[in-house]
Amino acid sequence: MSSALPVSVDGRPRPARRGLLGRSGAGDRALALVSLLVFLFLYLPLVVVVVYSFSAAEIAVWPIEGWTLDWYRELSRDKEIHEALQLSVIIGVVSASIAVVLGTLAALAIDRYEFPGKAALRFAVVLPITLPGIVTGVAMLSFFSVLTWPMSRWTLIIGHTTFCIALVLNTVVARLGQLPRNISEASADLGAPPWRTFWRVTFPLIRPAILAGAVLAFTLSFDEVIVSFFLQGREPTLPLLIWGRLRIGLSPEINATATVIVLVSLAAVLVSNRLSKQATLGG
Template identity: 40%
Template sequence: MSEESYIHRRNRPLQIYAVIFLILLYVPVLFLPLFSFNDSLYTTFPLTGFTLKWYEELWTRDAMWAALFNSIKVGLFVAAASTFLGIFAAKAITRYRLPGRGPIVGFIMLPLVIPLIIFGVALLVLLSRLGVPLSLYTVSAGHLIVCLPFAIATLIPRFEGFDQAIEEASADLGENGWWTFWRVTLPMVFPGVLASFILTFTVSFDEFIMAFFLTGTQPTLPVYIWGQLRFPQSFPSVLALASIIIAVSFVMVILSLYINRGAQFGGTKGSGHD
């Protein structure tokens, strides 16, 4: 038996596990677009026929579109803010010796391990005591708490893998710290910045618990969908919208991977010596 054949046989259980994992993870999601074309109010087999009326009905649901745009606005703001703060936090954590660094980082990462319902109730009580009205601003504040740890966790490996000698060379050539960051550091860690932005936008867009407690009269899309689950006649349109979101998300992921790959190849080509 050749070595290649032996390795392939040894890894076969892992390959089977990976296939089963992917099936359990993605097959349920594929039922959403399948039932969105079903000519029935109920998501049951057998399918009664093919139709596009649920997609056509989307254009008449102003409340759904308003909720979608609310989620997009909150997601873009939270992604930009958390990535911006995450860049400087990750740089400080990896570049400087901070007193109490371990406890500080642990405190920032708490939302990753503490149930979000606790944060949601705590923020709701605090905002009520302060007399702050619930709105998209309060939802954004809650999502920022949730998304900042994801941004920092995504950016720290990029800064740890970054060669500090490049920054030192920029300083030796007379560049100050600010322009060194913009012209040298930021382009080198840009793939991590892009990954952080996409990840935090996705987390904010999908988040329900914090939005449920902190939303006012302008619900985000997850809160709106939760409210529509009580009305069977609205559910097929929700499936149609979810199918569109899945398709757009797929395109965004492919685009981010393409940009990330291009940035890596560009960095490799630019690192050669003349």
């Protein structure tokens, strides 16, 4: 054995270091630089918002002259924002809940049965997430106008539910597809009628996927703008309120609001990721 080989702590020879893509040196450094730029492009604006939410100045100035929590204090007293937040949460929770029930049932039907028009059904359910929001928004607005329904939180919930169902359906169908087919047969074989098989075997195994779908649905509903824009009643959702205020000018209080939203969204995405990982590992 050549003594020139690098040797690790335990004395065994270590394979020579190889760069990403099998190259080394200049190529690696260029790749690292590009990656860094991409991440800066993605995340720098977020960092700016977070940083300025703590800036004492009313307008965005650089360098920052002083630090303050005033904007968070103001945010905590802003009734309008609280109401918008409350509405957004209600709409997100209700839409996600309806989507969980309908999406899970549709997923079970698609997984378990062969029926005519199955592919068409799947397509129809998933379509709303692929349609541009403006199409969904305009279509629903004119539909509700024909019905002469006034726009309200209910029209918002219906609008959001359409794309939320698709999210739940997709995650649950994927999970059902991973389950061994004969697992529910095994349950029946051991004396369990269908409903007990569902609650004891199927449901516990797809629960992480249902939760992941629900969290994802809530997150998307929470920051949805376009469909909401068409379907809102007199009270705005939080994203619409923020958008409305931005027309007057960027206020540091909005930065604070955005920071809070970023934190909450981040937490939700982490939870959702965690759950879908559990789902694929068989929890």
